[in-house]
Amino acid sequence: xxxxxxxxxxxGIQHFLFCKRQWALIHVEQVWSENSYTAEGQLIxxxxxxxxxxxxxxxxxxxxxxxxxxxxxxLSGRLDAIEFRRGEVGIDLKGREGKWMPTIVEYKxxxxxxxxxxxxxxxxxxxxxxxxxxxxxxxGYIYYHETDSREKVDFTPELRQLVVETxxxxxxxxxxxxxxxxxxxxxCTQCSLYDACRPRLTKKAKNxxxxxxxxxx
Numbered sequence: 001x002x003x004x005x006x007x008x009x010x011x012g013i014q015h016f017l018f019c020k021r022q023w024a025l026i027h028v029e030q031v032w033s034e035n036s037y038t039a040e041g042q043l044i045x046x047x048x049x050x051x052x053x054x055x056x057x058x059x060x061x062x063x064x065x066x067x068x069x070x071x072x073x074x075l076s077g078r079l080d081a082i083e084f085r086r087g088e089v090g091i092d093l094k095g096r097e098g099k100w101m102p103t104i105v106e107y108k109x110x111x112x113x114x115x116x117x118x119x120x121x122x123x124x125x126x127x128x129x130x131x132x133x134x135x136x137x138x139x140g141y142i143y144y145h146e147t148d149s150r151e152k153v154d155f156t157p158e159l160r161q162l163v164v165e166t167x168x169x170x171x172x173x174x175x176x177x178x179x180x181x182x183x184x185x186x187x188c189t190q191c192s193l194y195d196a197c198r199p200r201l202t203k204k205a206k207n208x209x210x211x212x213x214x215x216x217x
Contacts, residue, residue, distance in 0.1 A: 002074030010077030014121040059086035068128035073167040104140040
């Protein structure tokens with residue numbers, strides 16, 4: 001269990017899995033820079049990050065910008081949207097009759113990726129919700145703006161284990177204040193931290209997962 005003072009940003013789990021150096025520059029060195037991709041992503045999230053807006057549609061309630069955390073993972077963050085659907089199983093909601101099953105919906109700027117970076121972030125969000133309400137969530141959704149598609153993500157034991165191990169590695173890296181060496185790829189130039197990272201000067205051999213990801217783009 002982690003103390004609240006030691007919580008890291010939940011959204012960082014996606015960065016950490018995709019590029020540990022990018023994550024360390026942002027979360028350890030506090031380096032940040034904007035480009036067109038980050039700006040577009042912020043605009044998309046502004047549409048859903050409205051904590052005072054709730055929607056009710058018969059047996060469905062949609063809540064936005066809910067703050068969550070997990071002492072097990074040592075992570076905290078904000079959900080884009082969480083849906084509560086009334087049924088035979090679920091949780092109790094104050095002022096509402098019956099049981100309500102929560103389902104998280106995460107919004108992304110681009111399209112579905114080959115790696116499991118987005119899925120891991122969604123899984124981490126689900127673990128937070130599960131701790132808060134003592135419930136097990138079987139799946140969630142990721143909405144991709146570029147393709148206007150909503151993809152279902154099953155919360156498998158393997159995905160859960162990946163999140164637990166990744167969160168532990170994030171804390172270890174943060175505690176040691178480590179800045180990993182860069183891995184240079186063709187899409188590095190699209191990163192807002194390209195100038196700060198200088199990947200051509202600090203690159204190392206590609207890992208297998210990133211090599212496969214690049215080859216399939």
